[in-house]
Amino acid sequence: MNEAAAPPDRCPRCGGAFVCGIGQPGPCACSTLTLSPALQARLRQDYSGCLCLACLRGLAAAEVVAAKGPG
Numbered sequence: 001m002n003e004a005a006a007p008p009d010r011c012p013r014c015g016g017a018f019v020c021g022i023g024q025p026g027p028c029a030c031s032t033l034t035l036s037p038a039l040q041a042r043l044r045q046d047y048s049g050c051l052c053l054a055c056l057r058g059l060a061a062a063e064v065v066a067a068k069g070p071g
């Protein structure tokens with residue numbers, strides 16, 4: 001093994017590369033988002049790893065809309 005640094009994660013949802021903060025000294029970017037326990041559980045069920053920030057943002061926004069209902 002000759003890996004100098006951990007390769008960027010690949011978002012299982014959109015396939016885009018991103019860096020999860022789990023291996024970083026700072027907090028993960030996803031910690032800046034407010035994900036409901038239900039959404040987090042669903043993500044764990046559907047995906048094996050972290051998603052990129054864009055997807056997390058989109059999912060969180062979609063869930064807020066769904067929770068509020070139309071209008």
Ligand SMILES: [Zn+2]
Nearest residue numbers: 011014052055
């Ligand atoms: Zn993504």
